[in-house]
Amino acid sequence: xxxxxRNTPAAELSCEVCGxxxxxxxxRLTLANVAVMLPIELLVHALVVETHLPYVAxxxxxxxxxxxxxxxxxxPSAARILRGWxxxxxxxxxxxxxxxxxxxxxxxxxxxxxxxxxxxxxSLARTGTNILSIHVHPVAGGVLDExxxxxPGNLGERQLLDALQDGGGTRxxxxxxxxxxxxxxxxxxxxxxxxxxDAPDELPLAVAELLQARILTPAExxxxxxxxxxxxxxxTAWHGPITxxxxxxxxxxxxxxxxxxxxxxxxxxxHQRAG
Numbered sequence: 001x002x003x004x005x006r007n008t009p010a011a012e013l014s015c016e017v018c019g020x021x022x023x024x025x026x027x028r029l030t031l032a033n034v035a036v037m038l039p040i041e042l043l044v045h046a047l048v049v050e051t052h053l054p055y056v057a058x059x060x061x062x063x064x065x066x067x068x069x070x071x072x073x074x075x076p077s078a079a080r081i082l083r084g085w086x087x088x089x090x091x092x093x094x095x096x097x098x099x100x101x102x103x104x105x106x107x108x109x110x111x112x113x114x115x116x117x118x119x120x121x122x123s124l125a126r127t128g129t130n131i132l133s134i135h136v137h138p139v140a141g142g143v144l145d146e147x148x149x150x151x152p153g154n155l156g157e158r159q160l161l162d163a164l165q166d167g168g169g170t171r172x173x174x175x176x177x178x179x180x181x182x183x184x185x186x187x188x189x190x191x192x193x194x195x196x197x198d199a200p201d202e203l204p205l206a207v208a209e210l211l212q213a214r215i216l217t218p219a220e221x222x223x224x225x226x227x228x229x230x231x232x233x234x235x236t237a238w239h240g241p242i243t244x245x246x247x248x249x250x251x252x253x254x255x256x257x258x259x260x261x262x263x264x265x266x267x268x269x270x271h272q273r274a275g
Contacts, residue, residue, distance in 0.1 A: 025089060040069050101130075104160060105177040106147040107249075108169030109139065116168055117145065123167030127159060128152045137252045144252060145169075148177065175249065189258045196266050200273070203266040204242050207234065207259045211251065213244040232256055234263045237270070 024032075044065050048058050110116040121131060129151040137144040151160060157174050164172035192206040208215050211232065221233075221243040229250030233243045244251075244259075 028089075037069060041066060044069070101150045102153050102155070103132075103177050104149045104151055104174050106149055106160065106164060106172065106174045107144060108164045108172040109142050109144050110169055111142045112138075120145070120164065120167030120169055123163045124149065127155060127163050129155065129160070129163065135252075135254065137254055139253070142170075146252065149174075173249065189262065193262060193265055196262060197269060200266040200270045203236065203263060207242070207262055208244060210258060210262070211244055211246060211255055213246040213251075216243040216245055232259060234259050236263055237267050 045062065048061050048065075051058070053061065108120070110120060124131065129149050131147055132150055133148040135146045137146065149160070160174045161172050164174075189210060192210050195202055196206055204215050207213075213232070216231075218240075230247055231243060231245050232251045232255075233241050235241050242263075
């Protein structure tokens with residue numbers, strides 16, 4: 001059996017699990033109920049008043065009829081007939097959220113030659129995407145450019161990948177991110193260095209936070225296989241080597257250097273305290 005077709009904008013707001021709509025503003029709901037119920041109430045009153053029933057019987061009939069009409073007719077009719085008007089504020093909020101810019105992290109390899117970055121930024125600009133930050137890492141065969149992008153809300157992963165490739169980038173990758181990505185790696189590394197200075201044993205957790213990676217146990221480091229570049233091992237004098245993994249997002253040379261410097265700092269501090 002096919003699910004019912006949603007043919008109104010307001011229907012897009014209904015929950016996919018229970019089918020319920022968001023609660024409309026109380027003022028709009030009250031006006032909608034009055035608009036639907038008033039004509040029905042007037043008609044019922046006109047019919048009952050014309051009858052020859054005793055006064056008490058007329059009151060009982062009107063009371064019962066009004067109650068039934070409100071519960072079974074007025075409110076359901078208002079929710080169905082005036083659905084678009086009732087949920088117009090929620091629809092406006094949803095459209096604003098849908099059009100709001102989204103943050104992405106992106107990486108691609110460019111040729112190390114004049115104009116290559118300009119072509120890439122031009123390709124991104126044509127999609128309405130703004131570059132908020134950029135880091136360049138020398139790699140074999142060119143440079144690895146890492147961006148934080150602000151893209152229109154209707155732009156998806158596929159369109160961003162196409163823009164990077166059209167701008168001359170190779171092996172592009174994009175990931176949704178948050179405003180935390182705007183904190184540059186140097187500032188974050190310094191903050192974690194202060195944490196290690198206070199407690200050198202915090203090194204594994206600090207590096208995992210710096211790299212947004214997972215710590216592998218010695219058994220996992222032997223058994224698990226990962227794509228090239230997604231595993232990083234740093235040596236320590238008292239823990240032995242610590243292995244980190246970040247599937248789908250290779251570590252950059254700068255990230256590797258920062259992790260090794262943090263390990264050196266922890267080792268120096270640990271020896272000083274032992275002495």
